[in-house]
Amino acid sequence: MKIVSARDFRLQREVDYGTAEQNQAVKDIIRGIRTEGDTALLRYTEAFDRVKLSPQDLRITPDELQAAYSQVEPSFLEAIRAAAVNIREFHMKQRRASWMDLQEDGSVLGQIIRPLQRVGVYVPGGKAAYPSSVLMNVIPAQVAGVPEIVMVTPPATGGKAGIDPYTLVAAAEAGVTEAYRIGGAQAIAALAYGTETIKPVDKVCGPGNIYVALAKKEVYGVVDIDSIAGPSEIVVLADDTANPAYVAADLLSQAEHDEMASAILITPSRPLAEAAAEEVRKQLAELPRREIASASIEQYGAIIVTETLEEGIEVVNRLAPEHLELMVENPMAYAGLVENAGAIFLGAYSSEPVGDYFAGPNHIIPTNGTARFSSPVDVDDFIKKSSMIYYSKEALFKNGAAIMELARHEGLEGHARAIEVRLKNEGEAE
């Protein structure tokens, strides 16, 4: 790994907005689904997934979900159940109640919090089917109280029964209420606009390929979408108490994700920098995904040697990483100084995979510097708020003049008259 100075380091990765052809293809698919519904959905599934289905095949039945349990190892089931418990417990703490504010003049103001009614979760097929992502997308919706959670996932090429049983088990454990074997832009369009078989949803979330991402962008506004994730990142801030083997293993666990993933060590200790670089070399040689990981380390990896840990924190805040590990003697002394980071892991035992799979907080976290203004997926992503205003007659008579003053200043006489008609009609002293 290259060792660089803080001043020289910039992390810049371009977001993929798709080619003109990809954008056009997605627009065409969406138009097809809007005009032809199931007919188009089956045609695209045959064309892109090479699976010929009839409308009654689209739904993955509750029996199929149940049957998947016999195809997974007991140790997997036990692990995913333990993870689901932790994720559910953490997200339960994010639930909020509607509230009211009763005023002295008899008025009542409030904020009503309700779950979304129906949410669609996209789960990629094949090797990109991550059961952990199913939990992280579905459980917050379920904890928010969303009554209808619909999973879509592409059928495996060549057979209608080819849905990964681990995905199905994760879906059943997380609380999916309906599932369909459809994928790609056509699945997103079906969720947004509905077809004869599929009822439209209020929000679409979950990761996918470029066609899925472009389709989500395209339907945004008709439904809500989650943010479109970029490549993953880790920054480890460490002092000379850190174990270089732990530091290196954590950097590599990020680098193995994707050639565009980024793994960065920041430390004021040159001996640690050198020892960690050596450990990365050693561990990388034995990693099954070493080709991906070395490409990532080469292009987007770095070791930054700073004067102090405080200077390291400044670099962290500028990078606004998705994941930050504070592998320092007293991590609590630095956590409060972190302005921008999606998830913060404290101490030697809080390795990032602990959060990716198990501890409870969500693993869908803002990437590419967007932790400056956005947040991990949570229960708030699956609720909507309404304001409530009950104004008393006393309040209207007391404040009517001020309301009319402001309305007339803005040239909105009709607004003023909506107040005035009441004051004139019921006013005694007016």
Next chain:
Amino acid sequence: MKIVSARDFRLQREVDYGTAEQNQAVKDIIRGIRTEGDTALLRYTEAFDRVKLSPQDLRITPDELQAAYSQVEPSFLEAIRAAAVNIREFHMKQRRASWMDLQEDGSVLGQIIRPLQRVGVYVPGGKAAYPSSVLMNVIPAQVAGVPEIVMVTPPATGGKAGIDPYTLVAAAEAGVTEAYRIGGAQAIAALAYGTETIKPVDKVCGPGNIYVALAKKEVYGVVDIDSIAGPSEIVVLADDTANPAYVAADLLSQAEHDEMASAILITPSRPLAEAAAEEVRKQLAELPRREIASASIEQYGAIIVTETLEEGIEVVNRLAPEHLELMVENPMAYAGLVENAGAIFLGAYSSEPVGDYFAGPNHIIPTNGTARFSSPVDVDDFIKKSSMIYYSKEALFKNGAAIMELARHEGLEGHARAIEVRLKNEGEAE
């Protein structure tokens, strides 16, 4: 107003995505600001606002803000101050604390809540400068704790001093910390990317013309943006206890906003439907903005007569209106049945302008059916969350096997080894 059946009614308005020329113009302006900074900013200001400024003119000085106070009437100042107090009090109740969850094995999980660091608020110039919108955009950011709140507003054509004093007073009262006389797409680009004079922000919000809207869409991802508001809507659900003059005045207060605004009465009472229609005719004839209001009523207005109030609620939930008034005998009996509405006004005295200007809840509310999945602007729009994970050694040893099981199932051996290196190095029983 036309009286229609619930079955026949559909509200559909197209969103304006701009012409190809407008989109290209906005892209060019953003590129100009990114490459040339202040130089481009001054050039566009001269070209579009016809005002020749030098870099030191860009900033609206604190002295100018103060001087504006002498140009507004005391009654305006009093009204805006009273409104600001109410808005601040309501939004204070939305503030949330960071929290921690201490586990039995010594682990600590948590959610850290922080304000955004720097926010830009766009305020349109000329007749579209609404002081009330300045309060509604700025106060939630201030209550969230955002330390730097930057207002931009275009200079009036022909003079550098031409900023509306009412806007400046509203800005000062709301808590703006910096202000610049710039507008259009160039102002949005300057806020997103920064120039020599203007430091970049984390989020841009506030309404504007089509160029401002397109620029916000374009910079989204570099910074956060608020949603792009569509034309305003009101639905009044009323029974035969409602005063038709109040109903009509409230419908017209919405219709006068914009020819694309929508005002809809839903009632099971045909006599009320007819009396309200007659009142709309009468009041419309005397409204200063009657041309706008009649175009709105003609195209997007309707009176829907239902069998029952419950059927009316079903129509409301389908429309998901921005504003809903429940002008019925017992509004609380129906509030709980409303699934989708941005703001709900209960009873005869809660006329919509009460909320537009004064009561406290935000008047920036989801339009065009998006209340199905989005919410009024509030303090949550100006915060970011970070997850925190402190995992104890005990927790890692207890759960390491499950974490490795899940990682290996997903083919991410590097993730498993980040756990394993710790268990092997420090394990006694391993």
